[in-house]
Amino acid sequence: MINFQKHILANGLRVLVHIDKSAPIAAFNMLYNVGSKDESPDRTGLAHLFEHLMFGGSENVISFDGPLEEAGGQSNAFTSSDITNYFITIPKQNLETAFWLESDRLNSLTLNQNSINVQKAVVIEEFKQRYLNQPYGDAWLLLRPLAYKVHPYSWPTIGKDISHIENAGDDEIREFFNKHYAPANAILAVSGNVDPDEIFRFAEKWFGPIQRNFSYKRLLPSEPVQIKERSMTVIRDVPYDSIYLSFHCPGRKHPDFYSTDLISDILCGSESSHLYRELVKKKQLFSELDAFNTGDVENGLFILAGKVKNNINIEEAANGLRGGISEFITKNLELNELDKVKHKAETAIAYSELKALDKAMNLAIFENLGNANLVNEELANYESVTLNDISRVSNSILEFNNASFLYYKKDTL
C-alpha cells in the first residue's frame, strides 16, 4: 500500500506525495506524458533524444547534474513508447534543489547548438551499443514494424534509423519541447521522510509560475485487427537461430491486462511453467524461452522469445512452439497453476514497495494511467482473475492469425 496526498496546481501540474519515514533519502520523480508514440513516422527517436537534451542546462543552470551532485543528489531518466520519466534521489535536507533544477529546465531549457550536436552523437553511440553491436540487438527494430502496420508502436524508442536522429532539425527539436513539455502534461511524485505541505509549497513556488499553453491532442492511428499470420526471416551473424513470436494484446488500462500478464507467467515465468517445462526441459527444442507482455498504455504485444537449441532445426522449434501454445489454450488449467502466478504477483508488488524511488515512480506511472490509487488496486486486480478469464483471454490472444514470427537464422558462411 502506497498512501499519498495529491494536489493540482493552477497550471495543471499534478503533485503526489508519499511519506516514507524510514527512507534515508528523498525521491523526486517527474513524468511527462510523451513518448515515442507521439513522434511523426518520418522523424522518430525525438522523444528519447529529448531526454538527453534535458540534461544540457537551462537559463539559470549551466549543467543539470553539477548543482544536483553538489547537493548530494543523483538523477537519471528513461523514455518509453508512452512516457519520458526523469528521477532524482537526494538527501531530504536538499530536496528543494530538485524543485529548482527540474522547474528551471521546464521553464527555460537552453537547447544550445553544442548540446544538440553532442547529444545526437551520444544517442547514435547508444543506438550502436544497444541495437547494432549485439547479437539479436536489432530484434525490436524488426519485430515492431512486423506487428504494427500503422500504429506508432511500429518503431522502437531509439528510433527507426540512425538517420532520423542525425537529421533532426533544431526547429523540430524546439517545437517538440514546446508541444509536449508543459505543466499540464506532467506529473510530479515525491516520496521520503517529507512533509506534504512543504512539498506542495515548493511545488507552488517553483512550478506554479510556469504558464505554458498545452493544446496537444493525442490522435493515434488505431492498428487494424490483424487477420493473417505474418512472418519474417533474417540471416544474421548470430551464434544460434532464434525465434521471436508476437501477438497483439490488451493495453495497460484494459481489464484483461491482468489475465494477459498472468498468462505470460503461466507459460514461461519460471522453471515450473508450461512451455518452459515442455519445450526447454522435456523436448529440448530451445535453450532459453521467455514470455512477457510489453505493458504499454495502448494495445501492446505479447511476446515469446526463444533461442533455438544448437542441434535443432528452426522449423522444428517453431512447430514445437505452435504445438505448445495450441495445447495450452485447449487444456483445462488447474487452479493451483493460477494460484502460483498470483502469489508471484503478490511478492513482486510487495517488492516494488520497498524503496522510496520505486514508490515515487509507481505513483507517477499510475497517475498517468488515470489515477495514482490504481497502484493500490493492483493486487486485487490480479487476485480477481479467474480460470475462465485465463481461458477466454488466451483463446483470444494466442491465435495464429494474430501472430507475427520473426526468425533469426545463423549466417552459416
Place this chain on the structure above:
Amino acid sequence: MINSHSFRKEPPRITHLHKISAQDGFSGLELLNPVLSRLSNSIPVYQFKSGTHELVKLELIFKAGSRYQDFPLTASFTNSLLREGSQEYSSYEIADTFDLFGASLILSCERDRATVGVICMAKYLSSVLPLLESIIKFPSFPQDELNLMLARQKQEFHTNMEKVGYVASREFNETLFGKEHPYGRMAESEDFNNLRIDHIKQFHRNYYSSDNCEIFISSANPELSAELIHNSFGKEIWGINEPKQTFWPDIDLKPKELHFARENAVQSAIRIGMTTITPDHEDFTTLKVLNTLLGGFFGSRLMKNIREEKGLTYGIGANLISFEKFTYMVISSEVNADKTKQVIDEVFNEISLLHNIPVIEEELNLVKNFMIGGFLQSIDGPFSFAEKFKERHYLNLEDSHFLNTIQHIQNTTSLDIMNAAKLYYPVNQMIRLVVGKTELNN
C-alpha cells in the same frame, strides 16, 4: 515572461554533506549493524530488522566461489544445479513449490562466495524452508540436468562472446591475474564439454557445510523466523568442510597492450587498468575519491570529456572492484570504432592532468557530496542494509567503517588527490586492452 522568474536565479540553500558531522548528520546508520546470534551448530545469524513490509529475505552464504574450484565452471554449476533436484524433491517439484508460495529462489556464485537464499512473503517462509534445507544439504545433482544446463550455458557463453564488452572484460580479467591464478582463469568453450558430475558433488561436499556458512536475514521481524531457521539449519553440524589450501601465484605486473580483432564491430570495447591497493589500506578512500573524480559518475572528468564534450561514447566509467584478496581499477567504455585511439589518448591525458594539476576545491567538494549522497542512496530500502553490511564484513573492515569512510571523504584534500594519482595511476604500468577493428584511426 522570463523576467517574472528572476527568483530562479537564486538557488535554494543546501546543506553540504562534505561539511556536516557524520555522527550527527546521518540517521539510520545504526541499521547497518545487525544483531548477531549463533545457531547450536555455531552458524552465525545476522539479523537486520527494518521497515513495516511483509517480505523476508534469507540468505545462506558459503565461501564457495569460483576461486576455490579445481576445474572451471565447478563452483557456478554446483550452485545453479542445487535447484535441479534433491534426495526428496525432483527439479519440477522444487520449482513448483517455490512458485506456489510466490517465493523467488536466490542462487548466485561469484569469485569468493556462493549464495543460496529466498525472498518471499514472511507468512510463507515456513512453507519454503524445508525445501531450501533439502536442496542445500541433500542435492542429488542429476546427470541429465547437468547435461541440459551445460548445453544451455554453452550457448549463452557463445552468444556473449559475440559482444565486444563481454570479451573485453573477460580478457582483461585473465590478463590482470594470469591464467593460473584463482581469480584469473576464465571458462573456455571446451570447459563446457569437460565438466563432470563428480567435480560438482565433491565441490558441494567440501564447501556447502555448516562450518563454512553464514546466514543473513532481513525482515520487519527477523526474530520471528529464528526458530524456523534453527530447525532447518542449526541443530547439528552438516557437510564436511574440507577446503583445500588456495595457491596464489605471483601476479605479473608488467604493463601489457592487447588487441582482440573484431573487424565488423561498429564500436570498440576498451579496458584500461591494473591491480591496486585493497580496502583495508589507509589510502583506499582517497583512491576512491580520485577514481570517482576521474570516472565514477555522470559529472566525472571522463564522462564530461569523452561523452558530454566529444560524443564518442554512450558511457565511460572508472571502477574499483574488490575481491576478498585483491582489488583492481578499471576504466571501461564502448566507443565509436573509428575514434578508439582518440579515446585512449584522452583517457591518459585526463590521468596526466590529475598527476600534474591540483583539483580545484569546488570540483572536489562536488565529488565528495556526490559520494556521500550516493552512500545514503545505497541504503534505501530494508534489504539494502544487509547488502551494505556484507560489503564490509567480507573485506574484514571494522564496524565503524562506513562512518570512517564518510569522515575520510570529508577530509580529503586536493593535495591528497594529486599524491594518490601519482602513486596509484602509474600510466606506464597499466594494461591497455581493445576489442574491435584492428585499424585504429583517429
